[in-house]
Amino acid sequence: MIEISNQKETTQGARPVRLKNLFARIRKVKHFEVYAAIIVICIMSLIFFSSFTGGKKTTTSNLANQIQITTEATLEQRLTFLLQNVRDIGQIDVMMTDYGIVVLATHGDDPKVQIRILEAIQTLIPPNTIKIKILPRK
Numbered sequence: 001m002i003e004i005s006n007q008k009e010t011t012q013g014a015r016p017v018r019l020k021n022l023f024a025r026i027r028k029v030k031h032f033e034v035y036a037a038i039i040v041i042c043i044m045s046l047i048f049f050s051s052f053t054g055g056k057k058t059t060t061s062n063l064a065n066q067i068q069i070t071t072e073a074t075l076e077q078r079l080t081f082l083l084q085n086v087r088d089i090g091q092i093d094v095m096m097t098d099y100g101i102v103v104l105a106t107h108g109d110d111p112k113v114q115i116r117i118l119e120a121i122q123t124l125i126p127p128n129t130i131k132i133k134i135l136p137r138k
Contacts, residue, residue, distance in 0.1 A: 072096045075096060075124070076094050076095065076096050078124070079094045079096075079101070079103075079120075079121065079124065080092060080093065080094045082120055082124070083103065083105070083117060083120055083121075086116050086117070086120055087116070088107060088110075088112070088113055088116070089105050089106070089107060089113055089116060089117065090105060090106025090107050090137070091105070091106045091137060092104065092105045092106070092137075093137070099130065099131060100130045100131035100132060100133060101121060101125075101130060101131075101132045101133070102133045102135065103117055103121075103132070103133070103134045103135070104135050104136075104137045105117060105134060105135075105136065105137055106136075106137045107136070108134050108135050108136035108137060109136040113134075114134045117132075117134050118132060118134070
């Protein structure tokens with residue numbers, strides 16, 4: 001019985017000894033402090049930069065909206081320039097929305113002018129993708 005209790009004591013006492021041996025082996029590794037510092041810095045960097053990921057989603061969506069608005073404004077300017085140089089259209093304004101294009105033309109009630117405007121717009125924008133409304137200008 002005494003031997004059994006001694007074995008239990010040695011196995012229980014062996015765990016701290018094993019940990020001490022493990023730490024002793026780790027300390028013997030060359031440049032252990034450098035490796036430990038690199039690991040700590042990496043973990044801290046991950047924690048620090050992970051706090052920014054939530055904000056990037058809204059930033060990305062805001063950036064997409066800004067690009068869409070800029071693209072629409074550029075396309076409006078290009079359409080206006082193009083249509084102003086088409087024969088018999090006169091003074092023109094172009095407005096783009098999510099649902100279509102609205103064109104105000106001096107002779108917008110003339111069917112020939114409407115066809116010219118539609119043809120010009122459809123060369124830039126594929127047909128049947130958006131609605132196009134042509135209105136006469138005052």
